[in-house]
Amino acid sequence: xxxxxxxxxxxxxxxxxxxxxxxxxxxxxxxxxxxxxxxxxxxxxxxxxxxxxxxxxxxxxxxxxxxxxxxxxxxxxxxxxxxxxxxxxxxxxxxxxxxxxxxxxxxxxxxxxxxxxxxxxxxxxxxxxxxxxxxxxxxxxxxxxxxxxxxxxxxxxxxxxxxxxxxxxxxxxxxxxxxxxxxxxxxxxxxxxxxxxxxxxxxxxxxxxxxxxxxxxxxxxxxxxxxxxxxxxxxxxxxxxxxxxxxxxxxxxxxxxxxxxxxxxxxxxxxxxxxxxxxxxxxxxxxxxxxx
Numbered sequence: 001x002x003x004x005x006x007x008x009x010x011x012x013x014x015x016x017x018x019x020x021x022x023x024x025x026x027x028x029x030x031x032x033x034x035x036x037x038x039x040x041x042x043x044x045x046x047x048x049x050x051x052x053x054x055x056x057x058x059x060x061x062x063x064x065x066x067x068x069x070x071x072x073x074x075x076x077x078x079x080x081x082x083x084x085x086x087x088x089x090x091x092x093x094x095x096x097x098x099x100x101x102x103x104x105x106x107x108x109x110x111x112x113x114x115x116x117x118x119x120x121x122x123x124x125x126x127x128x129x130x131x132x133x134x135x136x137x138x139x140x141x142x143x144x145x146x147x148x149x150x151x152x153x154x155x156x157x158x159x160x161x162x163x164x165x166x167x168x169x170x171x172x173x174x175x176x177x178x179x180x181x182x183x184x185x186x187x188x189x190x191x192x193x194x195x196x197x198x199x200x201x202x203x204x205x206x207x208x209x210x211x212x213x214x215x216x217x218x219x220x221x222x223x224x225x226x227x228x229x230x231x232x233x234x235x236x237x238x239x240x241x242x243x244x245x246x247x248x249x250x251x252x253x254x255x256x257x258x259x260x261x262x263x264x265x266x267x268x269x270x271x272x273x274x275x276x277x278x279x280x281x282x283x284x285x286x287x288x289x290x291x292x
Contacts, residue, residue, distance in 0.1 A: 001068040002065075003026070003204070004028045005073065006074035008027075010035075011154075012196065016197055021047070030052040061105040061107075067105070070107055070109070074090065076127075087123045088127050095135075103142035103144050108144070108207060109147060112131070114132045114151065121256075145214075147214075152190070152259065154191050154192075156284055157287035158287065169284060171242060172235050172242050173289060175242055178245050179242055180249045181245060181249055183228070187258040188225065218263055219263070221261070
């Protein structure tokens, strides 16, 4: 298949691009001018690259005579001081433009990576939810199927240090004096990156059997643990001396206190998670030790 990936230089996108190439698919990708190829250094030349800032996104579709599917993972979290306009452009405006091109060139399926967060938690969540609503409406007016994937808390080796899971692991490995935390009562569904990728591939390979217009899919392990349990498990696995100061930080306004994916749709497709939280953390921590 011919697959267009956005965010291919990022964590999830790079894992997907590598897997797609390994499976023999033709891969094209959109990237920002400022992003690097560090996650894809040995397969860069196997991917056809385009820039998301270009005013005309249709060039990629023309050169490849259309795509069978688009996997949209590009996102801006707003963690580096980006303006509200920049966050909107990355998370809402760009994918809307891409969806328009997908519809015009009769792309089979648009796989969108959505967030579990409440829309008014922050600008990132709001802009992601706004695009999901666009996708739901537009998919009813065109021939492109829209699969909205509500991704839970993905983790794995070499993830961005700004992510909660990576931050906790690295702080514990460094034995910092203390980590200020919320009370940690939030229930979260942690899913390993390899399981996440395999779920996308399962949906891609069975896209013609998916609902014709719009489908909302939960992607996670299907189980939830408290944030406190997760942090304490990391702490033990790292044999850390760091003090875990639960309750030192208040919960965010509109914090989600319980979240676990309903994976029944994916189970029906034949997918199920293979990596337990304990096993995934063991792999991740062992890898991270070499980076500290």
